[in-house]
Amino acid sequence: PVFEEDMKFVVFRPYWNVPPSIRRSEIVPAVNKNRSYVANKGYEVTTPEGNVVTSGVITDDVLRQLSAGKLQVRQKPGPSNALGLVKLMFPNEYNVYLHSTPAQALFSRSRRDFSHGCIRVEQAAELATWVLRDKREWPLERVRAAMQSGKDNVQINLSRPVPVLILYGTAVVDEENQVHFFDDIYGHDSALEKALAHGYPYP
Incomplete structure (x- = not known):
């Protein structure tokens, strides 16, 4: 989505x-x-x-x-849990969220659509520290400790919400102005193609 x-x-x-x-x-x-x-x-x-x-x-x-x-x-919580040791929640109708993973080897693959819909994060501890940056009592060391040996299922509310935008694209321009194309694994390009076919003004 x-x-x-x-x-x-x-x-x-x-x-x-x-x-x-x-x-x-x-x-x-x-x-x-x-x-x-x-x-x-x-x-x-x-x-x-x-x-x-x-x-x-x-x-x-x-x-x-x-x-x-x-x-x-x-x-049950723990290192073998499918969500890893931390999840970052932005409640939505699709039940999609960010989480760590015990399957770190998947990040070395060029194609990574192996989940049931949620989004695996490679540097989850660092991201959790960043979203909790307004809470000085949660430095990286404490975040890692909470993940590795803390209590199970501990929720920490953010001091202020962080906007999350989930996008999907099959063409990307990198920092060196090189264009990269990817497989349309979710089939969204056909809808985009139909919209563009009508010409300007676009919907």
């Missing part, structure tokens, strides 16, 4: 609340094959209110409730 929102808070050592679509398409089939999948991956099955039902072997009854959407799944 392309949108603008304000970043309002940071969460250290977050839970990952698995979206319903991923629960249906990935978690439930995996549990069907291996009832220990939840425990092996560091997940918990919870009620909609967040009460833990189990983090161990999944029973037939729990699996039925998961399949019916009556129970939810979240991944």
Whole structure:
């Protein structure tokens, strides 16, 4: 998606609340094959209110409730969590946010569309320090400590919101005026092409 929102808070050592679509398409089939999948991956099955039902072997009854959407799944905080050790939140209708990642090797690849929609950040501790710059009690050293060994799921509200603009483009001009083209992996160029085809004035 392309949108603008304000970043309002940071969460250290977050839970990952698995979206319903991923629960249906990935978690439930995996549990069907291996009832220990939840425990092996560091997940918990919870009620909609967040009460833990189990983090161990999944029973037939729990699996039925998961399949019916009556129970939810979240991944426990820690270095293996899909969100890494910090997420930077700008609440929006798309449920997109910035987060660190345990999969640092992905940053060495030229194509990086490997997530379910959120945006991985390579230097997450430095970015978290920058957005918390109005809070002098949160220097980089404390941010790193909160990520590595602090309490789980700690929310720190920003002193003032930080505007976040999410853009998408398939052509970029670099600092040396060289043009770089990228694959249109989300298929937005066709809509742009139709809009430009009508000529000036553009919508």
